[in-house]
Amino acid sequence: MISPTPSTARGYPQSGSLDVLFVSYGGGHIQAILPVAQAxxxxxxxxxxxxxxxAAAVVEKSGLPYFTYADLPQAREQAVIATGQRLAAQMPAxxxxxxxxxxxxxxxxxxxxxxxxxxxxxxQAWENxxxxxxxxxPTMIRVLENLAPRLIMATNSPRSEQAAIDAAGTxxxxxxxxxxxxxxxxxAWLKKPGFGRQLFVFDESVRQMLINHGRPAEDIVVTGNPAFDSLYDPATIAAGQRLRDDRGWGQDGRxxxxxxxxxxxxxxxFTGEPANPALPRDLEYHLRELIDADPQYELIIxxxxxEDQAIATGERVYASxxxxxxxxxxxxxxxVIVIGSTVGLQGYLAGTPVLSVECSVFSKxxxxxxxxxxxxxxxxxxxAVALKEIRTGRRDVEGQRPRTAVSRILAEVEHYLH
Structure with missing residues (x-):
């Protein structure tokens, strides 16, 4: 076994030096990957x-070792540079x-x-x-053949992450x-036997859905999502109460x-189904009107x-x-009110009632x-009617995750690294 190095610098690793190579886009994907990589x-x-x-900016802040497309050897090839410059010029700055x-x-x-x-x-594909x-x-095969990690891990994101897992099989x-x-x-691709050795899912309902689509049950492990582990941390719960107290939320029974x-x-x-880009702001405007009409509510945006972070505040309207x-x-x-944001899942896991407005192209x-x-x-x-019917008050989530998602995943990873 190659000895680990303490380096946390950005750069393309040496061939054969890695125990685990993670591949991840930004947003919720890198937030799920980072706790496992850190552990x-x-x-x-x-x-x-x-x-x-x-994902690069997020990983840079973590101090963990990483590289990007710009660090790949082929990024210095003239054809790549010329093509990239031509395409970038066609896109909004x-x-x-x-x-x-x-x-x-x-x-x-x-x-x-x-x-x-x-x-x-x-x-034609680029135009459409x-x-x-x-x-x-081809790039992912080249990366894996060159670096030869003992194991790779990615999320379920399409394009580069999907290609990385396919390349690993190759x-x-x-x-x-x-x-x-x-x-x-x-x-559509997770159901295929052989797409990765194992799938880690956050809930039994997701596991059953994948099984119903043909993925062998033994391939799927319910681990939870590492990005949400801290929801159960008493320090996080206390931080939420401090935030509520410091901002004055919930006073006078609001x-x-x-x-x-x-x-x-x-x-x-994925589907090409037409959507309504104005939907998020339209819902925000509707909620502002609801707050104006009913003093028992206050709104945190x-x-x-x-999205644009310039949020107009006002009486009982706050910006987070x-x-x-x-x-x-x-x-x-x-x-917690969402259209399709993962914050809806976080609210549910935290025990906070969730109202989902399911009129989005992403609702399915x-x-x-x-x-x-x-x-x-x-x-x-x-x-308005649904809010009246929601019983406020937190569900007891203590003990829902006796083990963290990270610990569950590490137990599986160990089988490949022993």
């Missing part, structure tokens, strides 16, 4: 994270990713698509869905897939409604990181900045009502 790193395992797009990272991601993925589909079909058609299997490296949510779209918004695209990225710990925040509220992907995690309504007009 293995702390245990002396040599790990590295292939941080995709917005943003300050989220460095230009070199955007160019490397686009250039490498596009040229992989050319190798898979041919130039003409690739041009762009990055949604990326599937960099080159004979064990792969584990951490399913962060319901996976009702991703079941009911604090936390609206955790999430962006709505022009169309569903928490927008998704990709990104600096607020979302796990503490769901403990601070009396009711996050069916909180169908899974018994929320009171569900299908339109704005039903919200």
């Amino acid at each position: 293995l790193h702390d245990a002396g395992k040599n790990i590295c994270i292939f941080a995709l797009t917005t 943003n300050n989220v990713l460095p230009a070199a990272e955007t160019q490397a991601y686009l250039g490498i993925n596009y040229l992989d698509m050319v190798a898979r589909l041919g130039p003409e079909e690739t041009d 869905g762009g990055r949604q058609h990326f599937f960099p299997l 080159v004979g490296i064990p792969a584990l897939c951490l399913v962060d949510m319901f996976a009702l779209q991703e079941v 009911i604090s409604l936390l609206y955790a918004s999430s962006p709505e695209p022009e169309k569903h990225p 928490r927008r998704h990181p990709s 900045p990104r600096s607020d710990d979302i796990n503490a925040l769901v403990h601070a509220a009396d009711v 992907d996050a069916p909180f009502g169908d899974f018994g995690m929320s009171t569900a309504v299908e339109d704005f007009d039903a919200i």
